[in-house]
Amino acid sequence: MSAATVDPALAERQPDDALRPLDRTPLRVLRNREGHWAWVLHRLTGLGVLGFLCLHVLDTSMMLLGEDAYNHLIKSVYQQWWFQPAEIALGGALVYHALNGLRVIVLDLWEDGLRHDPLLRRLVVWTFLVVMIPLGGVMLWPFLPR
Amino acid sequence: MAVSPALSQGRPYRAQAVRPAMEFYSWYFLRVSGLLLIFLALGHFLIMHAFNSILDVDYHFVAQRWALPAWRIYDWLLLVLSLLHGFNGLRVVVNEHVPAGMVRRGAQWFVALSTIVFLALGTYVIVAFRTPV
Numbered sequence: 001m002s003a004a005t006v007d008p009a010l011a012e013r014q015p016d017d018a019l020r021p022l023d024r025t026p027l028r029v030l031r032n033r034e035g036h037w038a039w040v041l042h043r044l045t046g047l048g049v050l051g052f053l054c055l056h057v058l059d060t061s062m063m064l065l066g067e068d069a070y071n072h073l074i075k076s077v078y079q080q081w082w083f084q085p086a087e088i089a090l091g092g093a094l095v096y097h098a099l100n101g102l103r104v105i106v107l108d109l110w111e112d113g114l115r116h117d118p119l120l121r122r123l124v125v126w127t128f129l130v131v132m133i134p135l136g137g138v139m140l141w142p143f144l145p146r
Numbered sequence: 147m148a149v150s151p152a153l154s155q156g157r158p159y160r161a162q163a164v165r166p167a168m169e170f171y172s173w174y175f176l177r178v179s180g181l182l183l184i185f186l187a188l189g190h191f192l193i194m195h196a197f198n199s200i201l202d203v204d205y206h207f208v209a210q211r212w213a214l215p216a217w218r219i220y221d222w223l224l225l226v227l228s229l230l231h232g233f234n235g236l237r238v239v240v241n242e243h244v245p246a247g248m249v250r251r252g253a254q255w256f257v258a259l260s261t262i263v264f265l266a267l268g269t270y271v272i273v274a275f276r277t278p279v
Contacts, residue, residue, distance in 0.1 A: 043239060050232035054260070057225070057268045060208075063275055067205040079201055087200065091191055098188060101180045108177070135196060142199045 038121055042100045045093035052090055081143050088136050095131050099124045172234055179231040186224045213277045225268040233261040 059078075062070040077083055103120045107113040113120070194203060211217040237257050244250040 043235075046232065046235050047239070050236060053228055053232055054264055057229075057264050057271075061267055061271045063205065063208055063212075064271055070205045070208070074204055078203070087195065091195065094187060094191055098180075098184045101177075102184070105177055105181070135192075138196050139200075142201050 035117060035121070038100055038103070038124070042097060042104070045097040045100075048093045049090065049097060084140060084143055088132075088139055091135055091139070092128075092132050095135075096124070096128055099127055172238070176231060176234055179227045183224075183227055183231060186220070187228060190221075190224055209275075209277055212272070212275055218272050222269065222272050225272065226265065229261060229264050229268070233257055 059073055062073055078087070103117075103124050106120060107117065110116075194200065198207075212221075237254070240250065240253045240257060244253050
């Protein structure tokens with residue numbers, strides 16, 4: 001397994017840590033690296049999207065129960081104004097996970113990748129903002145009072 | 147060197163709970179499916195939230211989409227790849243964060259069963275839905 005798939009902070013593990021199972025690694029060696037935050041966010045957004053995906057399979061299965069059941073659910077949750085922040089957060093989680101996933105693939109394939117990781121991380125953040133600011137605006141537009 | 151208790155009792159000795167070859171395929175699959183999902187998942191999100199508004203989405207909207215087999219295939223591919231990608235990721239998280247033993251075994255079973263249940267339910271919904279005439 002390549003370096004990029006493992007939290008970079010783990011590189012700080014002492015030689016005798018190799019004998020120690022990963023789940024016994026003390027938290028303090030997992031701190032203080034920018035790459036660590038990218039890794040934490042990748043896990044959290046991945047778990048968040050997976051959680052929503054399971055809900056989404058369940059809500060879509062209402063299609064089999066007929067028009068009223070499905071529309072009732074969509075109207076009382078997904079189309080409510082208070083649900084929109086969650087929708088935008090879902091979009092943000094997807095976009096971040098996609099961009100950082102691309103970064104991980106680049107680090108895996110490019111031998112010199114780790115040296116350019118600061119640039120890659122900046123690219124992830126800026127692309128995220130360039131995508132999410134207009135997307136958030138477009139998603140909120142129909143809900144703005146007029 | 148002391149013989150491992152497992153060996154001395156004649157049980158098959160397993161140094162690791164994970165098989166390296168399987169971990170390689172898992173690693174490979176996460177990347178390939180991830181690349182495909184960039185188009186499938188982000189495409190799906192943009193169709194529902196940018197090109198259309200969530201206020202347009204209702205039973206008729208979905209029924210109209212599923213009248214075309216191409217959209218059912220798109221949705222089914224998205225369903226299978228995202229579930230396998232997501233639950234494979236969760237499997238890695240479980241192996242790294244849950245202490246070895248009964249709890250991890252339980253969590254691994256939970257992940258495996260959830261994958262099967264959601265794959266089966268999602269596939270059934272996409273295949274069994276009948277477009278109203």
